[in-house]
Amino acid sequence: MGPKKGKEKPGKGGKEAPAAKGAMGPPPKPKKIPPPPACFRPEDIARFKEVFKLHDEDNIDKVPIDDIPIMLRRLGFNPKTAEVQSMFEQFLEDDLVDTVEFHEFLFMIEAKMGMGDDFEIGIVRAIRDLGHDDEETGFVDFETFREELMSWGEPLGEVEFMDWIKLAIKDKTLNMEDGRFCYGKFIENMNNKDQRFFKEPVNFFKLDQKTLAEMAMKKAQEEKEEQERKEAEKRARDEARRQRMIAEGLLPPD
Structure with missing residues (x-):
């Protein structure tokens, strides 16, 4: 009886034949972007996006991780080094990434707001x-x-x-x-x-x-x-x- 339809003949020694050159598996599933924090209004998100784009110099929807403290200061916060590091550990995939995506930046802003540092409002x-x-x-x-x-x-x-x-x-x-x-x-x-x-x-x-x-x-x-x-x-x-x-x-x- 011949091999079942759709299957390759085993190679010598009973091993499976290598896949044909150029054959590809299913494309990876796109990463699901979480919705923005519910506490932000559309005008808030627009303002945050404006700051984000200022630092997205390569137009890749990512900003350098080292720019995050400056970006937060542009929004009126005064983040401490330990707070920034805590946000990186909480919202970034691992400690090897060197860029931050917009949805990650939004969650960092929300976290900083919860740290009780509404600096700009106090100064005004x-x-x-x-x-x-x-x-x-x-x-x-x-x-x-x-x-x-x-x-x-x-x-x-x-x-x-x-x-x-x-x-x-x-x-x-x-x-x-x-x-x-x-x-x-x-x-x-x-x-x-x-x-x-x-x-x-x-x-x-x-x-x-x-x-x-x-x-x-x-x-x-x-x-x-x-x-x-x-x-x-x-x-x-x-x-x-x-x-x-x-x-x-x-x-x-x-």
Whole structure:
């Protein structure tokens, strides 16, 4: 009886004949890309994609692993070395890869957000409060803010402050005619400085941002204490009102 249809005759010694030259197996299944984290809105993902494409110089939908800390700083974070290493271990396939894909970058952002380091927001709030922008217009008087910053906590010197002024004028976030300073846009531009000029966009102004972060934390503590004081006063008023109604027979005594 001849061999079954579709099967090769065994070679000498009972071994299977080698596969025909050029024969190929089934193509590998495409890698399933997980959906982005549910906490991100479409506009968030668009912003993250914009930062990602800036570093995807070869247009291969991958960025160098060494660029991740800088990319996170562009988004306003201040990642520590240990945090970055932890994200690599958690979201990359192994420790031999030297590139990061977009979906991996998204999960790294989500992880960093969970580490309690909303650096940019704290700085914006600090400048708003120092510049007395009580109505949250996005503008402060630059000289008022300058006086505060040069006398608060870890003061900035004249030379250090000149860097702020130069960048603010260049970015058109400081109007020299009326002295108005668009602080939100300035911080965004400061964090987005091209790495060709400043390897660490945020760290170029590290002293300034450290000082501002300290201001923001102090302000948050003051607000917390003020809220607790108001709540205590409200409880005292409510209790006084209750005691008065008991005395007037409107409520039964305890």
